[in-house]
Every structure is written in structure tokens, then in C-alpha cells.
Amino acid sequence: MLSAAHWQQLRQHGDRLAATPLSALMAAEPARAGTWALRVGPIHASFARQRIDDAAWGQLQSLATGAGLAKALAALFDGEIVNPTEGRPALHSALRGDVGRGEPARAAAAEARAGRERVDALHAALAQGPVTDIVSVGIGGSDLGPRLAVDALRDFHDGRFRVHFLTNVDGSAARHLLADLDPGRTAGILVSKSFGTQETLLNGGILRDWLGGSERLYAVSANVARAEAFGIAPDRVLPMWDWVGGRYSLWSAVGFALQLAIGHDGFARLLEGAAMMDQHVREAPPARNLAAWHGLFAVWNRNALGAASHAVMPYDQRLALLPGFLQQLVMESLGKSVRLDGSPVPVHTVPVLWGGAGTNAQHSFFQALHQGTDILPADFIGVVRPAHGFDDNHHALLANLLAQSEALANGAPSDDPHKRYPGGRPNTLFLLDELNPYSLGALLAMYEHSVYVQSVLWGINAFDQWGVELGKKIAGELLPAVAGDAEPSDPVTRALIAEIRSRR
Numbered sequence: 001m002l003s004a005a006h007w008q009q010l011r012q013h014g015d016r017l018a019a020t021p022l023s024a025l026m027a028a029e030p031a032r033a034g035t036w037a038l039r040v041g042p043i044h045a046s047f048a049r050q051r052i053d054d055a056a057w058g059q060l061q062s063l064a065t066g067a068g069l070a071k072a073l074a075a076l077f078d079g080e081i082v083n084p085t086e087g088r089p090a091l092h093s094a095l096r097g098d099v100g101r102g103e104p105a106r107a108a109a110a111e112a113r114a115g116r117e118r119v120d121a122l123h124a125a126l127a128q129g130p131v132t133d134i135v136s137v138g139i140g141g142s143d144l145g146p147r148l149a150v151d152a153l154r155d156f157h158d159g160r161f162r163v164h165f166l167t168n169v170d171g172s173a174a175r176h177l178l179a180d181l182d183p184g185r186t187a188g189i190l191v192s193k194s195f196g197t198q199e200t201l202l203n204g205g206i207l208r209d210w211l212g213g214s215e216r217l218y219a220v221s222a223n224v225a226r227a228e229a230f231g232i233a234p235d236r237v238l239p240m241w242d243w244v245g246g247r248y249s250l251w252s253a254v255g256f257a258l259q260l261a262i263g264h265d266g267f268a269r270l271l272e273g274a275a276m277m278d279q280h281v282r283e284a285p286p287a288r289n290l291a292a293w294h295g296l297f298a299v300w301n302r303n304a305l306g307a308a309s310h311a312v313m314p315y316d317q318r319l320a321l322l323p324g325f326l327q328q329l330v331m332e333s334l335g336k337s338v339r340l341d342g343s344p345v346p347v348h349t350v351p352v353l354w355g356g357a358g359t360n361a362q363h364s365f366f367q368a369l370h371q372g373t374d375i376l377p378a379d380f381i382g383v384v385r386p387a388h389g390f391d392d393n394h395h396a397l398l399a400n401l402l403a404q405s406e407a408l409a410n411g412a413p414s415d416d417p418h419k420r421y422p423g424g425r426p427n428t429l430f431l432l433d434e435l436n437p438y439s440l441g442a443l444l445a446m447y448e449h450s451v452y453v454q455s456v457l458w459g460i461n462a463f464d465q466w467g468v469e470l471g472k473k474i475a476g477e478l479l480p481a482v483a484g485d486a487e488p489s490d491p492v493t494r495a496l497i498a499e500i501r502s503r504r
């Protein structure tokens with residue numbers, strides 16, 4: 001665990017560099033653009049516009065050493081219990097390759113391979129039948145990853161199935177989606193690790209009634225008994241395991257809907273891209289390790305420079321859902337204030353993760369990025385080769401991406417304070433050679449590992465989410481009051497229920 005002295009030294013570097021214009025750092029280090037860049041497979045990452053110098057970077061590296069980062073990464077990949085509050089490993093890397101050396105990792109990889117064979121078999125059977133539309137029902141980690149990837153990889157859909165997602169317990173979602181579908185040509189996949197999630201069970205029930213039974217319902221779950229009790233035959237229940245966290249589960253049968261959209265080979269390429277990143281993160285020393293860099297800069301911005309939020313701006317419409325996906329990955333994983341041993345974390349942890357696709361976002365919240373009082377660090381993501389032939393549009397997109405990164409970092413002087421751009425806004429720029437299953441797999445795996453790196457520095461558990469339980473429990477207790485005439489005990493809730501009843 002890192003000591004108070006470690007953090008104190010980091011803050012001293014932060015104070016020193018907060019007073020140093022980024023332009024001065026650029027001037028002092030002319031080769032900065034090359035020095036602070038890394039390439040891993042199809043991803044080029046430039047950290048040159050982070051407010052960092054060699055001395056501060058050395059301190060960050062010594063934090064990583066002090067926190068035992070190399071050992072912690074090996075523990076993750078090898079299947080040690082990195083989620084002690086639930087007594088589990090977090091073996092998402094075993095779903096896509098065999099980077100793990102321990103017996104638990106090998107066993108998990110074998111289970112994952114068997115699971116993929118079952119996905120392939122159900123895929124082949126479905127492809128021979130009359131079904132044209134798939135409704136994937138799930139929420140959180142059982143929705144955001146597949147939804148993002150199905151949307152991002154639209155250029156790779158093989159056209160056999162149209163894939164839809166049903167998530168919100170708000171009945172409008174089911175009503176609007178099902179209005180456009182034919183129950184005779186639709187199959188449903190209920191994706192729920194626990195098979196106890198209220199939203200998924202309610203929407204699954206609506207879907208089952210609409211389909212006229214559960215014959216064309218499939219499940220992805222770690223709880224086969226519950227899926228069976230719901231009416232889904234065990235041979236149509238695809239496996240999930242305790243050793244995969246929901247928000248890290250795209251790579252498992254949770255991605256069944258994605259495989260139905262992009263086909264077996266496309267899904268395999270996604271796994272290969274992620275496995276390539278796993279290999280890199282396991283083997284590259286911290287000084288050349290992309291996930292370590294990204295995670296260390298996140299800690300730097302949060303703890304040395306005091307930034308309370310982190311924006312992600314993909315300059316590619318196909319990645320518009322990425323900020324939403326990362327919101328769960330980052331905020332559910334790192335939204336903790338106690339360390340593994342239960343003691344308070346001595347520094348701030350999770351930043352608010354937010355963002356939106358460029359160029360649209362330029363016309364909504366960028367004003368705040370450029371001239372707001374808070375410094376808001378950002379990731380920009382661009383794609384070099386587009387999948388369309390509209391060259392003028394793509395040139396404009398890339399020019400805007402580069403311009404925003406530059407403007408935020410460099411700013412511009414003016415005698416008129418209203419027209420002055422202070423600059424000094426740190427940002428990282430990722431360039432993907434192109435957006436395809438392989439590069440998407442690599443990018444998402446990089447973010448997963450960056451989150452883990454941050455958790456190791458803070459000494460927190462990235463793989464549990466106890467914070468979401470209380471609200472679920474209270475919602476369960478309030479159902480009889482909302483649906484019937486029970487009286488809740490909390491006086492404010494009681495008054496609000498009275499208001500609802502008076503307006504029904």
C-alpha cells in the first residue's frame with residue numbers, strides 16, 4: 001500500500017507543474033511529441049499534451065513500484081483472488097486468450113473455449129431457422145458492452161440478424177421496441193449473470209408473453225437454475241462464471257448478440273485484439289506499457305492536479321456509445337472510498353467519467369472545456385481510415401479532432417478576457433488505424449487494464465460494486481407502497497407516495 005509520503009511527493013510535483021504552462025513544457029522538450037507516444041498494435045497513443053515532465057513521471061513510476069503494480073498485474077492474469085470481498089479472481093483475460101499462467105487461469109480459459117463452442121452451435125442452429133431479429137435483454141454490464149460493439153461494428157454486420165437491445169425497466173422501452181418487430185421472426189436472449197436483476201426479469205417476462213412462450217428464448221447466466229425456473233431449457237442457457245465481472249463480460253457469451261450481428265470470425269477478431277492487448281500489458285515494462293501509462297496519467301490528473309472528472313470524446317460516430325460504456329467500467333470499478341483492508345483511501349479516487357462523440361460535442365459542452373474554471377482532462381479518439389468514401393467529411397472530422405486537442409492544450413492569448421483561451425487543458429489522443437473488431441477489442445481491453453492499474457495505486461477493489469445494493473433493497477421494500485397501499489417509513493418518501501397517489 002502506498003504511504004502518505006508517496007502521495008505527498010506526487011502532489012508536490014503536481015503543484016510545481018500546475019504553475020508551469022504546457023507551452024513551457026513543450027519548449028523545454030522539443031522531442032516531446034515522440035517521447036510521450038506509444039504504439040500498440042493498431043493503436044497510436046499520444047500523451048504529449050499531458051502536464052508531465054520526467055521528474056513527475058519518475059515519481060509516478062515509483063508509485064507504481066511502491067504499489068506493486070507488476071505483481072498485481074500478474075495476479076490478475078494468473079487468476080489470483082483480486083476481488084477479495086467476493087472471494088473471486090477476475091479472469092476476463094482468460095475469455096480471449098491464454099496470457100494467464102496459473103491453474104485458475106488455465107481452467108477458466110478451457111471453460112471459456114467450451115462456452116464459445118456452445119455459442120457457435122446455438123448460432124448455427126438459429127441461422128438455419130426463420131428468425132431475423134434478436135432482442136438482447138440485459139442491463140449494466142449485460143448490456144453496455146454488446147450494445148456498444150454492435151453499434152460500433154455496424155460496418156462488419158453480416159446481415160443475417162438484426163440485433164436490438166431492451167434495457168430500461170420503463171415499459172416504454174419494451175412498447176416501442178416490440179411495436180416494430182414480428183413475434184414469429186424474433187428470438188430473445190436474456191443476459192443476466194445473476195438472473196436476479198429486476199429490470200431484466202420484468203422485460204424478459206414481457207418478451208416471453210409477446211413471443212407466446214419461451215421456445216425462442218435463450219439465456220446467458222451464471223445461475224442456470226434461475227434461468228430454468230424462468231422457463232428456459234438448460235440447453236439454451238449459455239454460461240457465465242463467477243470469475244467474470246459483469247462490466248468485463250463482453251468477451252463471454254454475454255457477447256452472443258454481437259456474434260449474431262458480426263458472425264463467428266468477427267467475434268474471434270475482437271477477442272484476438274483484446275488478447276494482443278493483454279499480452280502487451282502483461283509483458284511490457286511500466287515505462288512502455290500503454291495501460292500503465294493511461295492509468296498512471298489518470299491518477300496523476302486526479303491526485304496531483306486535482307481533476308474531478310475525465311471526459312472521453314470519440315471523433316467517430318460509431319463510437320458514440322463508448323463514453324456510456326466507460327462510465328460503468330470506470331465508475332462502478334473505481335467508485336470506492338475504502339481500500340482492500342477496509343481502511344479509508346487517503347486520496348481522491350474515481351473521477352466522473354463523461355463525454356460524447358465529436359464533432360457534435362463541440363457544439364454542446366466544449367465551451368466549458370475551453371474556458372470553464374475547472375480543468376477537465378480528456379481522451380480524444382480518432383480513426384485514421386474511415387469505412388466510407390466521404391473523404392471531405394473525414395478530413396473535416398480529423399481536422400476538428402486535431403484542432404480541439406491543440407486548442408485545449410495551447411490556448412490563445414487575447415487582450416479581451418472573454419476571448420482569451422487559457423490552454424493547459426491536458427488531453428491524450430488515441431489514433432486507431434481503423435475501427436474494426438480487432439482494434440475495438442484492443443481499445444476496450446486497454447481501458448479495462450487502465451482501470452485496474454488505477455485501482456492498484458489506490459489500493460481498492462475494482463471488481464465489486466456493493467454501493468449499488470442499498471438502492472435495490474429499498475426499491476424492493478417500496479414496491480408494496482407504489483403498487484398497493486402500504487405506508488413507507490421514511491417521511492419524505494411517504495409524502496412523495498401520497499403525491500403520486502393523489503395524481504393517479
Ligand SMILES: O=P(O)(O)OC[C@H]1O[C@](O)(CO)[C@@H](O)[C@@H]1O
Pocket residue numbers: 139140141142191192193194195196197200246247332465468
Ligand atoms: O448481469 P446481471 O446480474 O443482471 O447484473 C447487471 C448489472 O447490475 C449490476 O450488478 C449493478 O446493479 C452491474 O454490476 C451488472 O453489470
